[in-house]
Amino acid sequence: MSRIAYVNGAYVHHHHACVHIEDRGYQFSDGVYEVWAIRQGKMLDNAGHFQRLKRSLGELRIAAPMSDAALRVVLHEMMRKNRVRNGLVYLQITRGVAPRDHAFPNNTLPSIVVTAKCTNPGKADQTARNGVTVITVPDERWARCDIKSVSLLPNILAKQAAHEKGAFEAWMVDNNGLITEGSSSNAWIVSKEGVLTTRNLSSDILGGITRAHVLTLAAERQMKVEERSFSLEEAQNAREAFMTSATTLVTPITHIDAKAVGGGKPGPLASALRKDYLKSAAT
Numbered sequence: 001m002s003r004i005a006y007v008n009g010a011y012v013h014h015h016h017a018c019v020h021i022e023d024r025g026y027q028f029s030d031g032v033y034e035v036w037a038i039r040q041g042k043m044l045d046n047a048g049h050f051q052r053l054k055r056s057l058g059e060l061r062i063a064a065p066m067s068d069a070a071l072r073v074v075l076h077e078m079m080r081k082n083r084v085r086n087g088l089v090y091l092q093i094t095r096g097v098a099p100r101d102h103a104f105p106n107n108t109l110p111s112i113v114v115t116a117k118c119t120n121p122g123k124a125d126q127t128a129r130n131g132v133t134v135i136t137v138p139d140e141r142w143a144r145c146d147i148k149s150v151s152l153l154p155n156i157l158a159k160q161a162a163h164e165k166g167a168f169e170a171w172m173v174d175n176n177g178l179i180t181e182g183s184s185s186n187a188w189i190v191s192k193e194g195v196l197t198t199r200n201l202s203s204d205i206l207g208g209i210t211r212a213h214v215l216t217l218a219a220e221r222q223m224k225v226e227e228r229s230f231s232l233e234e235a236q237n238a239r240e241a242f243m244t245s246a247t248t249l250v251t252p253i254t255h256i257d258a259k260a261v262g263g264g265k266p267g268p269l270a271s272a273l274r275k276d277y278l279k280s281a282a283t
């Protein structure tokens with residue numbers, strides 16, 4: 001079966017899908033994106049992703065190319081056409097095509113691209129059962145990390161550094177020695193005192209939709225939670241560490257910069273939160 005992409009109103013073969021060379025996403029990274037996880041044919045945390053998309057577009061003053069209802073139809077159609085029961089849907093909206101000039105163009109329609117792909121949930125679940133390793137890198141990003149912008153160079157360099165060291169993810173460290181987040185995930189620890197801890201929302205991090213869902217699950221479990229910054233040292237000495245994102249859901253971390261966390265095994269709370277997440281996302 002050939003893959004299908006959605007580009008500016010048309011469903012086209014993935015292989016032939018293209019945008020104009022003067023699309024501002026291509027020229028300037030002038031756009032935003034969203035990623036939905038699909039499990040058993042269901043888009044997880046749908047409302048949260050729609051809300052964040054609206055916010056990102058608003059912060060950059062890019063017009064929504066269609067109504068939420070129309071967008072929902074496109075996303076579902078993409079899942080259907082690509083037969084995605086388990087996988088990811090990727091959406092990108094840019095300010096559109098215009099002669100190259102830094103300032104916003106007048107009367108330009110935003111561009112929209114959607115792709116969908118299948119992933120192997122069994123493999124992801126196995127990765128989570130094994131746990132993953134992370135390294136740390138300096139956070140070299142801009143001051144508006146709360147916007148889900150397609151401008152991802154520092155994140156790409158961070159992830160590449162992780163892969164070159166055989167690690168799964170890179171956690172970024174700010175100028176004060178505190179962890180901000182992963183290159184494509186939010187960072188969490190269970191502190192020595194047993195408190196579930198993740199950095200507070202600000203323009204230093206992306207407000208992860210999975211993060212928000214996990215906070216709700218933690219409240220349901222009546223866990224002690226603190227939204228605050230933590231250092232690399234605190235993370236390495238924590239009881240547990242884990243990451244959250246639409247692509248990894250809740251994934252335990254066993255090593256940070258080669259130092260074992262929680263005995264080098266996936267932590268029980270992280271594993272329980274992953275189970276809770278999958279259960280509640282399926283309802």
Ligand SMILES: Cc1ncc(COP(=O)(O)O)c(C=O)c1O
Binds near residue numbers: 206245
């Ligand atoms: C930098 C960054 N932080 C956090 C996240 C997690 O966000 P979400 O849970 O909405 O996927 C992502 C996801 O792509 C990300 O790129």
